[in-house]
Amino acid sequence: MELGLNGYAALSQVGTGLRQRIFSRAFIIADPNDTNNTIVYLIVDAQSGDTAVRHGVLQGLAALGGEYARYGEHNVALSGTHAHSAPGGWMNYLLPQIPNKGFDKQSYQALVDGVLLSIQRAHESLAPGRLTHGTTEIVDGNANRSPYSYLANPEEERSQYQYNTDKTMTMLKFDRTSDSKTTGILTFFSVHGTSLYENNTLTAGDNKGVAAWLYERSVANDTRYADDFVAGFSQSSVGDTTPNVLGAYCEDTGLPCRFEDSTCGGKTEQCRGRGPYFQENDYGAKSCFEMGRRQYSAAKDLYEQLDSNGTQIVGSSSVASYHVYHDFTNYTFPSPFNSSTLKTCYAALGFNFAAGTTDGPGQFDFTQNGTGPAESNPLWYVARAFIHQPDAEQQACQAPKDILLDAGAVSLPYAWAPNIVDIQGFRVGQLMFIISPSEVTTMSGRRWKSAILNASTEVLGIEDPLVVLGSPSNSYAHYLTTEEEYGVQRYEGASTLYGPNELAGYVNLTLTYLPYLGSSSDVSKLSPIPAGPNPPINTNNSLSFITGVVYDGAASGQSFGDVLSTSPNTTYKPGDTISATFVGANPRNNLHQESTFAAVEFLDTSSGSWKTVRTDADWNLIYMWNRTNTVLGYSNATIAWQIEDDYYEIGNPNPVQSGSYRLHYYGDSKSVGGSITSFEGVTGAFTVSI
Amino acid sequence: MARTGVIALLVGASLALLVVLQLLANTGLHETSSRFDFHPLRETRAGTDDDNVFLLGVGKADTTG
Numbered sequence: 001m002e003l004g005l006n007g008y009a010a011l012s013q014v015g016t017g018l019r020q021r022i023f024s025r026a027f028i029i030a031d032p033n034d035t036n037n038t039i040v041y042l043i044v045d046a047q048s049g050d051t052a053v054r055h056g057v058l059q060g061l062a063a064l065g066g067e068y069a070r071y072g073e074h075n076v077a078l079s080g081t082h083a084h085s086a087p088g089g090w091m092n093y094l095l096p097q098i099p100n101k102g103f104d105k106q107s108y109q110a111l112v113d114g115v116l117l118s119i120q121r122a123h124e125s126l127a128p129g130r131l132t133h134g135t136t137e138i139v140d141g142n143a144n145r146s147p148y149s150y151l152a153n154p155e156e157e158r159s160q161y162q163y164n165t166d167k168t169m170t171m172l173k174f175d176r177t178s179d180s181k182t183t184g185i186l187t188f189f190s191v192h193g194t195s196l197y198e199n200n201t202l203t204a205g206d207n208k209g210v211a212a213w214l215y216e217r218s219v220a221n222d223t224r225y226a227d228d229f230v231a232g233f234s235q236s237s238v239g240d241t242t243p244n245v246l247g248a249y250c251e252d253t254g255l256p257c258r259f260e261d262s263t264c265g266g267k268t269e270q271c272r273g274r275g276p277y278f279q280e281n282d283y284g285a286k287s288c289f290e291m292g293r294r295q296y297s298a299a300k301d302l303y304e305q306l307d308s309n310g311t312q313i314v315g316s317s318s319v320a321s322y323h324v325y326h327d328f329t330n331y332t333f334p335s336p337f338n339s340s341t342l343k344t345c346y347a348a349l350g351f352n353f354a355a356g357t358t359d360g361p362g363q364f365d366f367t368q369n370g371t372g373p374a375e376s377n378p379l380w381y382v383a384r385a386f387i388h389q390p391d392a393e394q395q396a397c398q399a400p401k402d403i404l405l406d407a408g409a410v411s412l413p414y415a416w417a418p419n420i421v422d423i424q425g426f427r428v429g430q431l432m433f434i435i436s437p438s439e440v441t442t443m444s445g446r447r448w449k450s451a452i453l454n455a456s457t458e459v460l461g462i463e464d465p466l467v468v469l470g471s472p473s474n475s476y477a478h479y480l481t482t483e484e485e486y487g488v489q490r491y492e493g494a495s496t497l498y499g500p501n502e503l504a505g506y507v508n509l510t511l512t513y514l515p516y517l518g519s520s521s522d523v524s525k526l527s528p529i530p531a532g533p534n535p536p537i538n539t540n541n542s543l544s545f546i547t548g549v550v551y552d553g554a555a556s557g558q559s560f561g562d563v564l565s566t567s568p569n570t571t572y573k574p575g576d577t578i579s580a581t582f583v584g585a586n587p588r589n590n591l592h593q594e595s596t597f598a599a600v601e602f603l604d605t606s607s608g609s610w611k612t613v614r615t616d617a618d619w620n621l622i623y624m625w626n627r628t629n630t631v632l633g634y635s636n637a638t639i640a641w642q643i644e645d646d647y648y649e650i651g652n653p654n655p656v657q658s659g660s661y662r663l664h665y666y667g668d669s670k671s672v673g674g675s676i677t678s679f680e681g682v683t684g685a686f687t688v689s690i
Numbered sequence: 691m692a693r694t695g696v697i698a699l700l701v702g703a704s705l706a707l708l709v710v711l712q713l714l715a716n717t718g719l720h721e722t723s724s725r726f727d728f729h730p731l732r733e734t735r736a737g738t739d740d741d742n743v744f745l746l747g748v749g750k751a752d753t754t755g
Contacts, residue, residue, distance in 0.1 A: 003755070018754065021752055021754045022752075022753050022754050023750050023751060023752055023753055024750070024751050024753050025748070025749070025750045026747075026748065026749045026750070026751075027746075027747075027748055028745075028746065028747035028748070028749075029744050029745070029746055030744060030745035030746075030747075031744070031745070032743060032744060032745045035745065038745075044753060045753065046753070087754075087755045089755075090755075104755075106755060107755035108755075109755075110753055110754065110755030111753045111755060113753075114751045114752050114753030114754075115751070115753065116751075117749075117751035117752075118749045118750055118751040119749060120749065121748075121749025121750065121751060122747035122748050122749030123747055123749070124747070124749075125747045125748060125749060126745045126746065126747040127745065127746065127747070128743045128744070128745060128746075129743065129744060129745070129746035130742055130743060130744070131744060131746070174746045174748060176746070177743055183746060183747075183748050184746070184748035203754065228748075228749075228750075229748075230748040230749065230750045232748075312742055313742075313744075314741060314742050315741055315742075316740075316741050316742065316743055316744045317741060319744065428744070591754060591755060592754075593751075593752040593753075593754060594751070594752045
């Protein structure tokens with residue numbers, strides 16, 4: 001709350017409440033005969049991985065010591081679901097900090113602490129188990145938001161694929177051998193976390209957060225699943241995908257946007273993608289639920305098939321990882337695709353970065369594909385020079401990108417963008433993990449996967465290798481397009497930081513280090529990988545213009561937690577919304593991690609006790625907070641329960657039942673002296689009639 | 691000759707003792723493996739001969755800030 005949400009880079013998108021709690025989900029796989037050979041794959045409900053957050057997590061693991069010494073730089077991958085609806089203020093570099101008004105230590109610590117706890121819980125649950133791999137297609141699970149760029153790829157390459165996005169969901173099923181129960185699923189599917197629109201101000205995990213919550217809710221009474229089952233929905237080749245699958249239309253005319261540059265009347269602002277329920281006036285909430293439901297449903301169906309149609313992951317003695325930091329500044333290397341010598345550049349963003357996308361359009365006179373007047377507007381060149389004027393070498397390196405922000409050259413007050421990124425790979429048996437810091441477009445992902453698959457057979461001798469790709473992970477390095485897509489310079493190309501050869505650079509490096517995923521005896525014959533240059537960690541020197549909580553006040557005659565108003569009826573049915581407003585206090589006084597700000601309670605008539613049946617982790621229970629008097633510190637907290645109908649009850653083994661309910665608010669107030677005091681508020685009972 | 695016999699007896703007894711100890715140790719390992727199947731040990735992770743069996747762990751925690 002009161003913190004900018006991360007993803008759309010919109011100053012106006014400041015948090016006002018909680019639609020859904022966000023989580024870190026940790027998956028650990030180890031060689032049972034040598035537990036130092038282990039990998040940790042993290043899925044965080046966040047815009048991306050990040051250099052500072054990962055550094056904080058690694059420091060935390062080092063401080064834990066003991067058995068946790070096996071986890072470190074080489075084998076911890078921090079991937080984000082790319083949700084655009086989670087709090088920001090935790091990123092390492094200045095550029096993504098700007099829309100959030102800087103760095104917020106509380107937000108950063110909440111993320112680091114949660115990630116660490118998820119790893120601890122995964123570590124403490126380690127037990128012998130088997131992995132099963134399978135795939136399915138979700139044809140209506142995504143669309144391509146830059147098909148014009150995709151068409152720039154060679155026709156003979158495009159003709160190998162039926163779709164212009166990856167429609168494949170890959171699942172790894174984790175089964176415990178002691179009781180054959182499934183302890184987790186780890187899925188990979190490519191779709192942007194932009195179902196909730198830029199005007200949404202409620203924290204949530206976007207469509208992948210919905211998918212994970214739906215799946216975890218669905219197994220409550222299913223004895224095939226273990227207690228504390230975890231469902232992971234990892235992001236993959238996300239770069240040019242969108243969940244707004246109905247296409248991009250002009251909001252003023254209702255006509256399709258111009259294909260080449262996604263404009264309406266020559267401007268980007270009116271061109272927006274439409275999700276399945278775009279007609280709802282709900283900031284994209286129902287579309288978000290629907291796109292999550294599609295991933296959830298596909299995962300459930302795939303799960304049912306894996307025992308008969310799945311592929312066992314074999315080779316528990318082949319769990320390996322590597323990690324190296326690499327500076328893309330003027331990196332010269334042999335192309336992995338042909339016999340040329342290529343070079344990457346230090347980080348820069350092009351003019352069309354400022355045009356945004358159909359998921360979140362930009363402003364002013366920027367357009368995708370450079371068709372607008374921005375690139376002929378001298379004022380932008382003055383602004384560019386004020387920040388840093390790219391020299392001729394940089395401009396040639398980045399061509400045909402017309403550079404707007406020469407970010408990689410700026411280090412005042414601290415680095416604006418990464419030049420140093422994580423190059424990391426995992427192997428589990430015959431399964432290879434590509435860990436990408438950049439948001440990989442569809443065709444980039446295909447080329448990268450193909451290169452790794454081929455090399456896994458040639459170099460590592462793996463028969464029938466499998467591959468998954470997780471992005472954006474570790475350091476956040478914006479986008480990754482093919483050289484051809486880069487040439488079009490839509491948003492994704494303009495955001496490909498290291499120039500047209502960035503994909504070739506990533507592929508070259510991951511092929512270079514692929515031998516380090518070989519057998520222990522083979523790896524022992526290789527020279528140790530140098531760690532590489534350390535990236536800057538700006539946690540302690542980042543700027544912050546985010547004000548803290550001063551104090552909370554309650555009006556005369558009121559106490560914190562008092563019910564100010566409730567919905568008028570006494571009886572409700574599925575599909576209705578009941579809400580209550582309380583005398584509130586700033587939720588930043590106590591984040592209630594592992595707990596809740598809001599609850600729905602059901603009266604158990606047999607015992608006369610109230611039982612919690614919904615918390616703010618549930619999609620249909622919304623917690624909102626707003627200041628009513630800044631000087632006096634007054635605020636309200638509103639809880640709204642959108643009572644689930646059949647659509648929202650999908651897979652729920654414990655649906656709403658008829659009976660008496662009430663709403664319960666948990667808050668914490670801050671006195672002028674700074675002390676924090678907990679309080680609660682409870683409504684009267686109301687009836688839900690099914 | 692007598693001393694040789696005593697030495698042989700001692701060597702034989704030592705070898706027998708080693709065999710017995712090894713058998714006991716293997717029995718212990720087997721029991722550890724059995725316990726390991728059902729109750730993962732925090733301090734030691736006994737190995738397995740099944741190349742399709744990994745050590746797997748999953749965990750989830752709140753990161754809401």
